[in-house]
Amino acid sequence: MKLTKLSIVLLTGLLAMNVLAACSNNEAAEKLTLVSAEEGVEVSKENPIVINEEEKMVQIYATVNGKYLVTPTRHGANWVEGKYGDQSVFKTYADPLLFNEALMKLGGTPAVDKGGDASKEFEETAEGKFIKGDKVNVSITWEGAGKEYDINEVG
Template identity: 45%
Template sequence: MKKLMSLFIAGLLSVSLVGCGAGSGGGEQGIKGTPTVAEEGVEVSQEHPLVIDKEAKTIKVYATVNGKYTVEPTRHGLNFSEGKYGDQALFTSFANPTNFHDAMVEIGGTPGNNLTPDTAGQQIEGSDVDVTVTWDGAPKEFTMSEVVNDSTGKPIQYKFGGNRERSIEAFTGCLACFDSCPVGITSNSSHMQGEFANKEVEFRGNKDVLPADGTPVVVTFKLS
């Protein structure tokens, strides 16, 4: 009897809780992670990780070097630290990819939005973007091709892929991928979608050029 009553009350409470869950609405659909709206006229830093210059058509992103990917291969160039794959990129960014996307549009970029998860073998489209990297004590602004070793030797050519909605949905945190990507905001058009997964190419940070693990860097995106 006692157990029966226990079960009854436990069941009653559980049903109440389930009923509550079923009846309530979800949160508003929008940006995921901490927003980092692009700022203008400030120095790029960890506190101001996304700085836009509309006149010069550039966006600067604050990031740090992940030394692991100067040894192991990766397909993630620059990822938001709060994203699902924040630890899997050569550069760990502190800028939200959605805000980064909107900043790209603000400087006049045209998103390609031509890839989906089912378009393997195709190339990303959109505005051409020059990507450079520098840090305190660096002798110059290095191009992405100079700081990344592409096993096929092709030069890295970024395009503004777009993918705003899919980027929010998947929240991988990708700002810049090393092969054509249906999720990353920008990606390398020199390699078709799926080439890294198919082991046709590998990317590693160039440890002869890049500073030590954890060093802050500034990644600059400029519309060509």
């Protein structure tokens, strides 16, 4: 199984705005722009985030962090330039502010507005503590995989 280059496909029928928005850099986000799948661009390290408005899907480019295939972590995917960029199963090159912009463009509802009070992004119920905002379906695929896997199958 070739796990060196992965494309994390975020199916945004249901969205969560703060999946990657924790660690960001405004200056870096200003240099980046959203790339549309309709432009014929595929997700890659050079184009780490691609939005497909027709399918309501955002694709981000990531690589496997082999350490967390054998060591537990609570992070599925983190931005490589963020504070916890090396503490996840997948290291993504997609800037979190641009990711947030892509999800907003598809009509997603954030847990908390950018720059808002982060302490209000959680909801406590009898079942536990949950992040507010729309849910995200996350699937993973890579060259030669032949199918998409739910993130829980590979993490």
